[in-house]
Amino acid sequence: MCRYRILFTININDRKKQLPDDCCYLAFNMKKSLNLVTILVLFFCSxxxxxxxxxxxxxxxxxFGVPHIFAKTDAEVAYGLAWAHAEDDFKSLQDVVLPAKGLTGKVQGKAGAAADYAFALFRCMEITEAKxxxxxxxxxxxxxxYVQGINAYAKAHPNEVLxxxxxxxxxxxxxxSSVLALTAFNGADKVLMGIFNNVIETDPELNKKGSNAMAVHPNKTTTGEAxxxxxxxxxxTGxxxxxEAHINSEEGLNVHGGLLAGGPCILHGVNENLGWAHTVNYVDRVDVFQLxxxxxxxxxxxxxGEWIDLEEKTITLRIxxxxxxxxxxIYWSKYGATMKNKQGFFSIRLGANMDIRALEQWYYMDKAKNFTEFYAAIKDQRLSMFNITYADKYDTIFYVNNGLVPVRNPAPQYNWKSTLPGNTSQTLWTAFRKFNELPQYVNPKNGYVFNTNHSSFFATDAANNLKAEQFPATDGWETWQNNRSIRVLQQLPADKLDYASFRKIKFDKQLPAVLQYPxxxxxxxxxxxxxxxLYASLIxxxxSWDKQGTADSKGxxxxxxxxxxxxxKLGAGAARTLTTAEAVETYAYVYDxxxxxxNRTDLALGDIQKLVRGDKEWPLWGFPDLLSPQWTANYKDGKLKSxxxxGLIMFIRFTKDALPQIETVxxxxxxxxxxxxxxxDQVEMYIQQKTKxxxxxxxxxxxxAERVYHPGE
Known part of the structure; x- marks a missing residue:
């Protein structure tokens, strides 16, 4: 409950003294003493x-410089995490909050202004206030x-402030800011660009850049560990x-794993009893309506049948x-955020900007002690997306294709994979699938679950997989396999899996014989x-290529x-077979x-593709949709850089009577x-696919410990 208390006295001439933002100024009593004017401040504080x-x-x-944060309270740990992360990458932490300040354009130029626009368009602050x-x-x-920690770092390092x-x-x-981030993650950013570029109808990209996650039950492993x-x-970068970080409080946090910039806790990782991994899912969560x-x-x-005024607002972008x-x-309709292009007005509707509790869900996932508590943390659906793959020390493995999936009208005249008519309540969905309606597995009989951004209906073996026809077609669940999912299934033994083989699956660089690109x-x-x-040697x-993506491979x-x-050339259009003319043109491109x-064509992959850090470079294996992947951009002299x-790789082993064994790189x-x-300092380890x-x-x-210190020291 709230209470009154005397906070402090300040010299009225000391303008540098800052009063806490979360306190309400109620009254003050001025009095003179020794020619100094002091203020006795009375605050009403929660x-x-x-x-x-x-x-x-x-x-x-x-x-290795990885921070381990220790404190009595969760709030203190969050302060320390913010400080440590700022020490390592303060720019990225600032990039996250720039849109909330309307400053992305001011700092990053025209490209950044798009984030400021999207923040306003999707009403990220308004939904935060309301919820x-x-x-x-x-x-x-x-x-x-967490906010105190990042503000303290900024105050102590003004030269680093953008x-x-x-x-x-x-x-x-x-x-x-987190609402905007999740809205973009859910695909609203691509929809925005499509509307802006007057290209609304697009087929989904099936070849995603992807992630890997896998959980194996103790009954399936040679060591009896999960x-x-x-x-x-x-x-x-960015x-x-x-x-990577480890946070430990006396209020129940003891978890190691990965977080993105601005994460106040671990987003996926492992605590004393359980762990989980996220992969991006592509269930249909976003709809576009033409008004x-x-x-x-x-x-x-x-x-x-009635004419309704669009809500209209003028925003100011500083670039x-x-x-x-x-x-x-910017505009708003009954459907949500609305944009205008040459074809008319289009509204975007999704669950990500209807809730503000995603970070809260991760916090309670961090604190869960068993599967019952973990399931309770995720079933309220505060997190709008991401597959979750789970294992624990108590012999439970679990997978769910998680998301805020709209309950849509199944009438055949509505094509939910296309642009919808925005003139009827028949297309205005208002509810989401309940958590128990999402595709999920608990301890399937074969002893494993996995996801490589492929279909939930291939998450385990054929005998135990869910069937797509068990779920409404309007939900838009993924139905495809990819190269990575095929390779996982090809490498899993019929009997038990040893730990070395488990690691080998992750580091695999082999494409399947039958390619699964779209x-x-x-x-x-x-x-x-x-x-x-002319192209004979390339052909x-x-x-003769063995379809392995190793750095020394010419194929x-x-x-x-x-x-x-x-x-x-082919983009994300409807899948089709490459023509002979297109194949010849492709070889011509590679040759040129x-x-x-x-000035030669007998090049290995590592001659062209590099891992670059600062002014150093290393030959690098991998390409899209390998279990050990890379995607690249132009570097210099024709070379490409990853x-x-x-990113962060973690292998976890769970036993009942000990803390989890954790290896990362x-x-x-x-x-x-x-x-x-x-x-x-982890590059060589990563190149050699070793772990710490x-x-x-x-x-x-x-x-x-290499160093122990307090924030600010």
Whole structure:
């Protein structure tokens, strides 16, 4: 309950003294003493108000620079996590909150202004204000601690602040930023770009960049341990790159794993009893509606036979390099965020910007002690997306294709994979599938579940898989396999799985004999080299290739350049077979590329593809849809550099009577700051596909500490 208390006295001339933001100023009594004017300040504060003393927090850096945060309370741990993450990558933390301040354009230019626009369009702050009271007191304390930590770091390091108006940030701005992030993750960003570019009808991209997750029951392993693989494929750098950390409080947090910039707790990882992994899912969560506009009134749309005014607002975008502010109109209909293009007005509807509790769900997942508590944490559906693959020390494995999936009208006249009519309540869905209606498995008889961004209906063996026809077609569940899912199934033994083989599955670089890319590119392998003498060596190299993506493979080099060329040429349109003419043109492209940049065609994959960190580079294996993947961007001199791939890899083994055994590797290192010794100290380990041992045991962490300090020291 709330209470009155005397907080402090301040000198009225001391303008640097800051009053807490979460306190309400009620009254003051001025009096003169020794020619000094003091103010006795009376505040009315909620019981959640807290002032965190960083001396109560210890950051323990291990030999790889990974931070282990120890404190009495969860809020203090969150403060320490914010501080440690800021030490390693403060820019990314700021990038996350820039839209809430309307400063992304001011800092990043025109590209950044799109985020400011989307933040306003999807009403991220408005939904945060409206739903604020749905957050639990315990979580609000955690967020308050996190925000205090990042504000304290900004105050102590003003030279690292991207813009003078970013800080201080508030808890509401922080939560609103997470709403935008989840809205984009759910696919709204791509829909926005489609509307902006007047291209509304697009087929789904089946070849996703992807992630891997797998849980194996103790009955399936040779050691009687449960195995868990955590392997999200994210960008290598920036706010969407995984950061490794360990948080430990006396209020029940002891969890190690990965988080994205702005994460106040672990987003996927392992605690003393259980662990979970996320992979991106592609169930249909977003709908687009074309409004029927009034010919006599440009901002009225028809709904159930009546003309209704669009809600209209003018926003101001401030863009770096443009001296004057840019005005833009945003709209809102019954369906939600609305944009105008040459074809008319379109509304975007999804669950991600209808809830603000995603981070709260992760917090309670972190604190779960068993499957019952974990299931209770996720069944309220605060998190709008992501597959969840789970294992624990109590002989439970679990998988769910999680998401806020709309309950849609099944009438045949409505094609939910296309643009919908936005003039009738028949298409205005208002509810979501209940959690128990989502595809999920608990302890299937065969002893494993896995996901590689493929269908929930291939999550285990054929005898135990769910069937697509058990679920409404309007939900838009994934139905495809991919190269990675096929390779997992090919490598799983009929009997029991040993740990070395479990690790080998993750590090596999083999494509299946029958490729699972959305377009059939077999024509590349069928051309006669004698018919095309200029490209004969390339054709022969690809035809004799063992379909492994190793750095020393010449076939992999030809395949990667072919793949990148065809990805641009064929795009995400309807799947089709490559023509002979297109295959010849592809070989011509590969030949010209190699000759132009390298003056030879007998190149290995590692000659072209590099892992780059700072001014160093290494030959690199992998390409899209391998279990050990990479995706690339132009680097220099014709070489390509990895910009996304494995990121953080974690292998977990659970036994009943001990803490989990944890092995991890990060693609680069713990720090994003060039010059820090942990900037690239895991690269060689990653290249060799080795791991480092981590622990949840406090005594062991301190015993092997490289540095122990309080935030601010």
């Amino acid at each position: 019981s959640s108000a807290q002032t965190i003393n960083p001396k109560n927090i210890e950051i323990v850096r291990d030999s 604020w009271n749905t957050l639990t007191p315990a979580f609000l304390k955690l967020i308050d601690g 813009h003078k108006k970013i800080f201080p940030i508030t808890a509401k701005e922080y939560i609103a 195995f868990l693989l955590i392997n999200a494929h994210q960008p290598n 706010s969407q790159a995984f950061y 029927e506009m009034n010919p006599a009134n440009a901002t009225q749309y028809k709904f159930d 770096k390099g443009i001296p004057v502010a840019v005005k833009r109109k 377009h059939n590119i077999d024509t590349l392998f069928l051309l006669s080299e004698t018919a095309y003498p 022969q190299t690809l035809k 992999a080099a030809v395949f990667l350049l072919s793949y990148l060329h065809l990805a641009k 590329y190699m000759m132009k940049h390298f 910009v996304g791939g494995d 990060n693609m680069y290192g713990a720090s994003a700051k060039k010059g820090n010794k942990h900037f690239d 041992r981590m622990t949840l045991k406090k005594e062991e962490v301190y015993g092997k």
